[in-house]
Amino acid sequence: MTIPRDHPRYRSLVARESLASCCREGIVSLEGLAAHGRGEAFDYLLGERTTESALMAEKTAAAFLLCARNPVISVNGNTAALAAGEIRDLQEATGAKVEVNLFHRTEERIEKIRRLLEDNGVRVLEGEAQRLLALSHDRAYCLVEGIFSADVILVPLEDGDRCQVLAGMGKTVITIDLNPLSRTARAATLTIVDELTRALPNITRFSHSLRQEESLELITVHDNAVLLREALGEMRRRLGDALD
């Protein structure tokens, strides 16, 4: 199906098609597809646009990544399917390592996602994953020189358990999550309530423009509870508008 470019919901429809096609190829899990649907609903309530508070969070994220000693971007199936090119640009702008990290982990899916990322110019961290996180099953796996030793970690579309464990290890955890009520959104150090393919280019842009700044550390000062309240307030306003 070809979606006309002038369709008001063009970006959203293209993203959905791309995820469904990656699901057929085994890159995106069935659970990932349902999770994307949940995100769509929350994005709809945001008006499918980057709010002012999300933009501020994206600037803060860029400052965190630039200040980091060992920044890592954790990529799962949905992120790779939706934004491989955007991940490459962010890696170039920040020098962050990229590690593939899956909730529904199989070696086959890891390989497919790695290939998709590399085809888009991403340098993917190699190595033997070990059970290093305090989580059950396969979710415990990560790389010593990657997620395990990262001081700042960007985990878009993460699950709540892993987000909590990473934050509990003292890491600065930045997440991109459209549901401001989710456990992930509440457990992260910094939550960007925005759609992935809008958020990543903004962080990349800020990473370029902030390079000259001397007061990067100051820019990282933020209040995540306030950011979440702003996002909830936006959604509430939009539901209210629909009532009029």
Added chain:
Amino acid sequence: MTIPRDHPRYRSLVARESLASCCREGIVSLEGLAAHGRGEAFDYLLGERTTESALMAEKTAAAFLLCARNPVISVNGNTAALAAGEIRDLQEATGAKVEVNLFHRTEERIEKIRRLLEDNGVRVLEGEAQRLLALSHDRAYCLVEGIFSADVILVPLEDGDRCQVLAGMGKTVITIDLNPLSRTARAATLTIVDELTRALPNITRFSHSLRQEESLELITVHDNAVLLREALGEMRRRLGDALD
């Protein structure tokens, strides 16, 4: 994966697992899985419970079905996967015909869904589907003695286009849709903003209890715009509570 019965979101998690498994079997489409995710987000905002206004809509739906000359329940992949047993009970209570009707229509999927329904005791309408609705592609297909000639039609989880066309044909269209802002919700004669497996048993229960009533027609008097506003208001309140 076994989900513990005392998990606070047990019903929601079981539903998702069941849909993913039906997706692997070809009963639920990939698009259906993403659509379910969108519904989950709105149900989350409702507090995953039947609101008072939804219960009133369910009572009204029962009255419409009991008053009908030729009531039909239109069943798609998601509905069959989530609620085959509930459809059987509603059919028994109201005498409605059940027709399989798909957005992503293939004979193979129609057959699989029919078998799933029949295995659960549903009597599925047979016949040769024809292009009878003013819609493009496969969505135009339905049965003359079913959807085409129905005066009252229950279409849970329907798409906006088809809902508009059915309403435009002068039918009483009852839908079950968790998004009160959707085109389907706004185009239907009566919109039940509730989760499918909560809504269907309620309609069945009302169908039994209303049988004795003499003033069924009176019960069908309703204002759909008011029902939608109530649902929006509930979601807005919940987002507001989270702000406190």
